[in-house]
Amino acid sequence: MYPIWEVPYLSSALVIGLIASFHVLPSHLAVGALWVTVYIEKLAYSKNRPDYLDFVKRFTLLLLIFSFIFGSLSGIGIWYSATVSSPRGISGLIHNYVWGWATEWVFFLIEIATIYAYYYTFGKVDPKTHIRIGYLYAIAAWISMIIITGILAFMLTPGKWLETGDFFDGFFNPTYFPQLFARTFLMFGIAGIYGLVIASTLKEETKLDLTRIISKTAFVGMILGGLFVIWYAFKLPQTAKELYTGLPYLSKLGKIALVCYLILSLYFLLTGFVVPKLNNFTLSFIFILVAFLGILCAEGIREGLRRPYIINYFMYGHQVIARDLPAKNIKAEIELIQQEGLLPRLGYLPESLRKITPENRLEVGRIIAFHNCANCHSFTPKGVRPLPVLLGKLSPQSPEDIDAFLSALSTFPYMPPFAGNDEERKVAAEYLFTLIKK
Ligand code: HEC
CATH class of the missing domain: 1.10.760 (Cytochrome Bc1 Complex; Chain D, domain 2)
Structure with a gap:
């Protein structure tokens, strides 16, 4: 056991929670952004609309600053806070998934290299090459999501890993695919709201065209993402479902998250199909905050559903191992500690x-x-x-x-x-x- 990190008022777990929820914004923006951007860049060339390129440049600059500075910093913040808040929990994850994270890092490195290349080669390489760099980025970013989702989902539903201790049994766990697809589509919503903010800064005609395109993609992403969240809910273990109905604060969070989701979807529906004029800087900026509130609640639920564990059914919130895992030669500690004491x-x-x-x-x-x-x-x-x-x-x-x-x-x-x-x-x-x- 390691020393305990005392956080007055908040509790250490909530510190991770706040940093991690913030991190969802830049990280999902990073994954979703360039699919839309590259599409708009292609339109710019095929329709001969150089004004579209203004959007692409501004949006990429936002991505560089927001995702690759604040996103990277908050990513490291998760590691630091998790390490001091729950050293044995993070150790348990590393002992299983160090190669998963290493693989993710490789793709993250490709992301970083290609986003800089993409931004700084505007107008310096031919359009075809430039678009290819964009796709390279978009694919690498999505692969990093494919990998990290396995580890995230593992913590709530470790699945067959609890018997076998096998990397892939834990990785392709019962909630892996629903969560991967939910994130994949919802990220178009997150990228979309930033896209609307950037589009609102352009001249009227460009703004209206791009608002339509961005909101339509974001709306479809929100709807499909929502369907996958429902699939995800069905795949949750019985214990998690009972906690959700048993703990009033979880269902409260659920209601707020749902309202945020509906408001955001409605906004995309209106700006995409009915009144693109509605999109303006202040309004869209407020909707970033709505998205953040929704994410905060949704992440709070995802964490809450794991109680009383940190790695479901395996390690408790107080970092004591709950059960034997013979495949890895790990023994339950709780009865032992109750006999021999914690002090030793x-x-x-x-x-x-x-x-x-x-x-x-x-x-x-x-x-x-x-x-x-x-x-x-x-x-x-x-x-x-x-x-x-x-x-x-x-x-x-x-x-x-x-x-x-x-x-x-x-x-x-x-x-x-x-x-x-x-x-x-x-x-x-x-x-x-x-x-x-x-
Ligand atoms: C894994 C997380 C976790 C740990 C560890 C934990 N609790 Fe709790 N505790 C909860 C949750 C969740 C609730 C429900 C409160 C709520 O509705 O927000 C709760 C509720 C309570 C309540 C109110 C009882 C009720 O009616 O629900 C008391 C008292 C309490 N805890 C004491 C303790 C004490 C003392 C310890 C340490 C010996 C402890 N808890 C350890 C998560 C935890």
């Missing part, structure tokens, strides 16, 4: 905290409680699922009442069993009791 596994602790003494009970209790709860709860009275409030609602009369609650933690379908022996659970309960009295 906290090698980072100073000598004075390795054993519970009358003097250090509360301090050790705090550490044990952090290991058990901090990934999902804040310890401050305000914030994400604040423990002082939630525990207070149980109106415990003594630390023993909290101890009884901790013993029964896994009777809640969304919380892992307590990781620690009887003595450790007692001191954690004593510490948690002090939070409420405050």
Whole structure:
């Protein structure tokens, strides 16, 4: 076990969540963008409309800055935050998918090289070559999505991997294809909304033409993407479906995401088929925020459906391995920790905290409680699922009442069993009791 990263108010998991949700915008823009752009570039040549090229140039510059600076930074942000928030979780993923990520990196490198080539060879190479560079980019970007989706989907539905430990059993898991196609089509919606912002900055005639083209593609993408999301929902495991109906906050997120999806689709429908004039900078910019809100909620659901695990059915949110995986020589840890205790596994602790003494009970209790709860709860009275409030609602009369609650933690379908022996659970309960009295 590694030290715990304490994030007041937010909880460490939400830090990853916020960075990762932001990352969806630049990353899906990066994957979806050039299909539309190259198509418009081809139209520019075939219809002899050099004004279309203004769009292509501006849009590519936006892509360079937004996707390849903010997208890359937030991508690294996910790695950093996940590494400190859940080192064993990320380690579990790396031990399975390091070659997957390495492969993805190769295609990412091609993306970077070709997007710069595409932007800086405008008017310097013949149109045919330029379009080919564009396709090279678009294909490499899509392949990176093909690869990364396998690893993302694995975390919720590891499928046969739970028995075999096999790379491809986990990769081509039950929700892989629905999620890949949902992302593939929805990315036209994300690219579309940026496209509309850029188109709105051009002169009227160009703006109207391009608004029509972009909104039509985006609308079709949204509809097909929506259908694949429905397929995805059907493929979810029973436990995830029960969580969705059982946890009110998840269905709330679901409703907000649906409203964002409908508003955005309606906007594309109107600007694409009825009144392209509607497209203006401010409005389209607001719709980027609507898209972001929708993504934030949808990602929140996807993460929430995995409770109480980080890798479904394999590793709990508090980073303890939940089951044997003989194929990889991995053994369940939870029963062992309940017998032998958590403290012997906290090698980072100073000598004075390795054993519970009358003097250090509360301090050790705090550490044990952090290991058990901090990934999902804040310890401050305000914030994400604040423990002082939630525990207070149980109106415990003594630390023993909290101890009884901790013993029964896994009777809640969304919380892992307590990781620690009887003595450790007692001191954690004593510490948690002090939070409420405050
Ligand atoms: C894997 C994530 C996770 C971990 C770890 C976790 N919880 Fe929770 N806990 C939840 C979720 C989700 C809820 C539901 C709250 C909600 O509706 O937002 C919850 C609810 C609660 C509640 C309210 C009970 C209720 O009626 O649902 C209490 C009290 C609580 N947790 C205490 C704890 C304590 C103490 C620990 C550490 C020993 C802990 N939790 C560890 C996810 C977790």
